[in-house]
Amino acid sequence: MKRRAFFLKAGLAGLVVGNQGLTSCAPGPKLYGDKNFYINKGYQAIPKLKLSKDRIIKETVGLRPFRESGPRVEKEMLNNKTIVHNYGHGGSGWSLSWGTGNQARNLVKTTDAKKVALLGCGTVGIATATLLQESGYDVTIYAKDVPPNVTSNLATGTWSPSSRVCAEEKATPEIKANWEDACRFSFRRMQMSLGLNDIIDWGDEYTVRKQKPSGSNISGGHEMFHIDGLNPEWKTLAQKDHPFKADYVRRRSNMIFNIPSYLNFHLNNFLIRGGKLVIKDIKSLEDIDALSEKVVVNCMGLGAKAIFNDEELYPISGQLSCLVPQTEINYKLATDGAYFITRKDGIYLGGSGIERSWDTTPNRQLTEKWVDVLSDLMKDMKG
Incomplete structure (x- = not known):
């Protein structure tokens, strides 16, 4: 026992002496990693985006279904069928899908139907079918x-x-009231999906501009309405609190939808619970009239234009260019001329919106422009 105690005391003494020696000889705290890659301000690290044209793995063009009077959520009769419309969300379809889906559900409840046909399998259609x-x-x-x-x-x-x-x-006040009802319902429903297979994440979002923009729409994105206190608000950052070479920088937390897993998750749940899916191309009112269900919910998006002769509906095209995923990037950023958003399936660059364009052919020059704009921003970050 005495021999064991001796070696124990000797070991502890050597550890103390060794630590003192290391402390006295150390030049100070050492930061590991590439300082040009991580911008560290003590409480916050903002990794730089890796940008080069050879990291682009995909380019796509999507068409937003836009109506100047807002989404169409209303009921009409087609012969002996009741049609409930739910389409025309512009750039807010993902965000409002559950809310306008709930409004469409309330219209279906005014009928005596037990079976419902639903047209369309996008985010609005899947949410409405689930509800x-x-x-x-x-x-x-x-x-x-x-x-x-x-x-x-x-x-x-x-x-x-x-x-x-x-x-x-x-x-109008009526349009805004309908929007607010849909927005609040969607926001609550989205919170119920947090933690489910990472289909929705929260992350920081930055607006970075050389100068403060003029006008009321200082956030960009053509946002029409706002509800105070629903989402975390934008905060203007002092120059000492961010690494960007810009006079106007704002930050907030926001939700990001991991689109492939989100759609598959909710569609699979719908099918597991007994829902049915039929692959069928609806091209005319006659095709709808031939369905066995007496109540039909129309979530066709742009497909509703020709079938229901909606002259108000038109597309706004938007191109996205996808970079190889970068695991340490977990924020969204928008600047003059370009933005990027981080998802599980890649980092998406964008910044276009062309009204009444049906062209779905990607423009490589747009991609290269966004890469150049964002590369300049990353290059000028303080490090």
Whole structure:
């Protein structure tokens, strides 16, 4: 026992002496890693985005279904069928999908139907079908395509509930009230999906500009409406609190939708709970009239234009260019001329919006422009 105690005391003494020696000889705290890659301000590290044209792995163009008077959520009769419309969300379809889906469900509840046909398998269609199913309806989705071959797969995937939701001159109190009802319902429902297979994440979002923009829309994104206190608010940062070479920098937390897993998760849940899916290309009112269900919910997006002769509906095209995923990047950033958003399936660059364009051919020059704009921003970050 004495021998063991001796060696124990000797070991502890050697450890203390060794630590003292290391402390006295150390030049100070050492930061590991590339200082040009991590911008460290003590409490915050913002990794730089790796940007080069050879890291682009995909380019797509999606068409947003826009109506100047906002989403169409209303009921009409077609012969002996009741049609409930739910389409035309512009750039806010992902964010408002559950809210306008709930409004469409309330219209279905005014009928005596037990079986419902639903047209479309994008984010609005899947959300509406799920809500109807939760209310006890026997729902069949009819769609010519399913994820990933739907327009919803080509969206940016961020919480933007009033992005191009209507034209400014059409923003009546009634439209705003309907939007607010849908927005609040969607926001609550999105919180229920947090933690489910990482289909929704929260992350920091930055707006970086050389100069403060003029006008009321200082956040960009063509946001029409706002609800105080619903989402974390933008905070203007002092120059000492950010690494960007810019006079106007703002930050907030925001939701990001990991689109492929999100759509698959909710569609699979709908099917597991007894919902039905039929691959069918609906091309005319006669095709709708031939369905066995007496109540039909129309979530076709742009497909509704020709079938229901909606002259108000038109596309706003938006190109996205996807970079190889970068695991340490977990924020979104928008600057003059370009933005990027981080998702599980890649880092998406964007910045275009062309009204009334049906062209879905990617423009390589746009991609290269965004790479150049964001490369200049990254290069000028303080390190």
